[in-house]
Amino acid sequence: MKYYHRCLLGLGLAGSVYLASCSSSTTNETDTMTAAQNATQQTPNDVHSFAKPAEAVATHLDLDIDVNFNEKVLSGTASYLIENKTGTDKMVFDTRGLQVEKVYLGDNQEETAFELGEEQQYLGRPLTVTIKPDTRKVTIKYKTSPDAAALQWLNPQQTAGKKYPFLFTQSQAILARTWIPIQDSPGVRITYSAKVKVPKELLAVMSAENPVEKNAEGVYTFEMKQPIPSYLMALSVGDLVFEKIGPQTGIYAEPATIKAATYEFAEMDKMLVAAEKLYGKYRWDRYDLLVLPPSFPFGGMENPRLTFVTPTVLAKDRSLTSLIAHELAHSWSGNLVTNATWDDFWLNEGFTVYFERRIMEEVYGKDYADMLNVLGYQDLQNTISDLGATSQDTRLKLDLEGRDPDEGLTDIAYEKGNFFLQNIEKAVGREKFDAFLNSYFNTFAFQSTDTDKFLNFLRTELIKGDEQLAKQINVEGWIFSPGLPEGFEAPTSTRFAKVEEAFQSWQNGTPAAQLNTKDWSSHEWLHFIRMLPAGMSQQQMADLDKAFNFTNSGNSEVLAAWFIHAINNKYTTADKALETFLTNVGRRKFLVPIYKALAATPEGKKKALAIYAKARPNYHAVATVTLDDMLK
Ligand SMILES: [Zn+2]
Numbered sequence: 001m002k003y004y005h006r007c008l009l010g011l012g013l014a015g016s017v018y019l020a021s022c023s024s025s026t027t028n029e030t031d032t033m034t035a036a037q038n039a040t041q042q043t044p045n046d047v048h049s050f051a052k053p054a055e056a057v058a059t060h061l062d063l064d065i066d067v068n069f070n071e072k073v074l075s076g077t078a079s080y081l082i083e084n085k086t087g088t089d090k091m092v093f094d095t096r097g098l099q100v101e102k103v104y105l106g107d108n109q110e111e112t113a114f115e116l117g118e119e120q121q122y123l124g125r126p127l128t129v130t131i132k133p134d135t136r137k138v139t140i141k142y143k144t145s146p147d148a149a150a151l152q153w154l155n156p157q158q159t160a161g162k163k164y165p166f167l168f169t170q171s172q173a174i175l176a177r178t179w180i181p182i183q184d185s186p187g188v189r190i191t192y193s194a195k196v197k198v199p200k201e202l203l204a205v206m207s208a209e210n211p212v213e214k215n216a217e218g219v220y221t222f223e224m225k226q227p228i229p230s231y232l233m234a235l236s237v238g239d240l241v242f243e244k245i246g247p248q249t250g251i252y253a254e255p256a257t258i259k260a261a262t263y264e265f266a267e268m269d270k271m272l273v274a275a276e277k278l279y280g281k282y283r284w285d286r287y288d289l290l291v292l293p294p295s296f297p298f299g300g301m302e303n304p305r306l307t308f309v310t311p312t313v314l315a316k317d318r319s320l321t322s323l324i325a326h327e328l329a330h331s332w333s334g335n336l337v338t339n340a341t342w343d344d345f346w347l348n349e350g351f352t353v354y355f356e357r358r359i360m361e362e363v364y365g366k367d368y369a370d371m372l373n374v375l376g377y378q379d380l381q382n383t384i385s386d387l388g389a390t391s392q393d394t395r396l397k398l399d400l401e402g403r404d405p406d407e408g409l410t411d412i413a414y415e416k417g418n419f420f421l422q423n424i425e426k427a428v429g430r431e432k433f434d435a436f437l438n439s440y441f442n443t444f445a446f447q448s449t450d451t452d453k454f455l456n457f458l459r460t461e462l463i464k465g466d467e468q469l470a471k472q473i474n475v476e477g478w479i480f481s482p483g484l485p486e487g488f489e490a491p492t493s494t495r496f497a498k499v500e501e502a503f504q505s506w507q508n509g510t511p512a513a514q515l516n517t518k519d520w521s522s523h524e525w526l527h528f529i530r531m532l533p534a535g536m537s538q539q540q541m542a543d544l545d546k547a548f549n550f551t552n553s554g555n556s557e558v559l560a561a562w563f564i565h566a567i568n569n570k571y572t573t574a575d576k577a578l579e580t581f582l583t584n585v586g587r588r589k590f591l592v593p594i595y596k597a598l599a600a601t602p603e604g605k606k607k608a609l610a611i612y613a614k615a616r617p618n619y620h621a622v623a624t625v626t627l628d629d630m631l632k
Helices: 023-031 035-039 255-264 268-279 322-329 342-364 366-387 411-428 430-443 451-463 467-473 475-480 494-507 522-531 538-548 556-568 572-584 588-598 602-618 621-631
Strands: 056-068 073-084 090-095 099-105 114-116 125-130 137-143 151-154 166-169 189-197 203-206 219-229 235-238 241-244 249-253 287-291 306-309 337-339 447-449
Touching (some): 090 137, 099 114, 189 203, 203 219, 241 255, 249 255, 249 268, 255 287, 268 287, 268 322, 268 342, 306 322, 322 342, 342 411, 366 411, 366 494, 411 430, 411 467, 411 475, 430 451, 451 467, 451 475, 467 475, 494 522, 538 572, 556 572, 572 588, 572 602, 588 602, 588 621, 602 621
Parallel strands (some): 056 189, 287 306, 337 447
Antiparallel strands (some): 056 073, 073 137, 090 125, 099 137, 114 125, 166 235, 189 219, 203 235, 241 249
């Protein structure tokens, strides 16, 4: 996901080679690996799940649910094929806020005993089902609660079209259990099929093979043949239409948004070609996007086959599409090779940011990717300074026991992870590193892996006893130590050097309107705005605004950065635009710093609370959890 800068920022809120020589056989083998085979792999201990997959594990889910917009409830059955590995008489699932009505065993639907354990904060309640040594199928009849954290129910006013309600899910990190009783650990993979009944005027889509148009019955069926972890279970229901981009790619959006979206993301096919050139065949058949209403809390969520994406990247100039490169890259790092626990989150996000920058370099050139690296580095520095330079949460390998994993998922995993991989690339050369990454993705395809397994692979496949190289790669410094290792060289950008020149000249008294800002992209503008001094006069603010029209920018990145200065300098001209932004946009990466800036003064806090009271119903639970805490 893309969080703060990040595919989903806790605080920050939050690829590979195709082996020319051996990819085809490896690919086929891994593609046909069954979920059951996968399930027999060793599963590491996950402190954020009650499930005991080493004893009894689910391999396939058959979901059959009704979507009730009036009651804001999903109800139906989750039927699992299971493997009882130890002959145990108990199988454990994760639930949170679910009403479990009955549990049955086998095809004959023989009712069995079950127990819901004690509620634990963040984790919910374990559902323990009595099974037999030869049980192959467990069916759970259940209902969600209207405040299920994964589900956001939008009324028509909250959509682009204003006519129909809308529903979407956000399962990462541990919210799948709020809409499906499930073994909710990224170390467990299942295939799934689903039947979903929705109001006739709406279309349902999932992280699976999808319909492209509505049918008269409002009943849709889905199939996900590749085994996926639970956090990639996804559903959305709304007034959606589909439009094709390339042979393998397309976009789902509300009719009111589809035209802007197909323009904005026209280059997604090019990105797919670039990604395959780097790290091998795309293994999920189709790659489509679903453009959500603005309350979606993240930049994007890499639900397989169907990335969920915020409409705040519809900048009308294709300037914020690195987000798509990021979510697409997850088709390898994350969805194909998955972090086994949330403590290993950097394996998902660090690799994905590295891969994202490589895709952007391939499609738009090195100068462009350099800008993204510098902005990412700035985000990373801010995160390290927020958390504290010696904070254990600034290590790549995390320890999130006893906490909501979402809390620990910051820019560290994303940007520090990326710079660690760039550091390895520098040490061994690009060609060798790409070959290594290709091999990594092939070796661990459709498996969950952890930091230890990755490090073993690094030692045996790349370091190979070369002590000098091991020192350069510095695993200890990057993965197990806080902050950035000594000797790290910050990234630079030639395009930003020009921005810095313009900024200097403004500081020396050149009026804003006379600065050379020709052909600046979103990134250059963002860099410029971030450089502006914390304290500016009303006249300086007005001069900048008049020259560059920041307050009325259609670009959400520019707006969000500008609002921070407007708040800090009490530039009230921006008040109305700020309020509109906060009441419409639910993307946590923008909300958190803006509300934080507001809350820094008593007067601002009053304003923040007034806006928040109005805007809160538009925000997803993952955003309100953070904001309730900040504004309490
Ligand atoms: Zn991501």
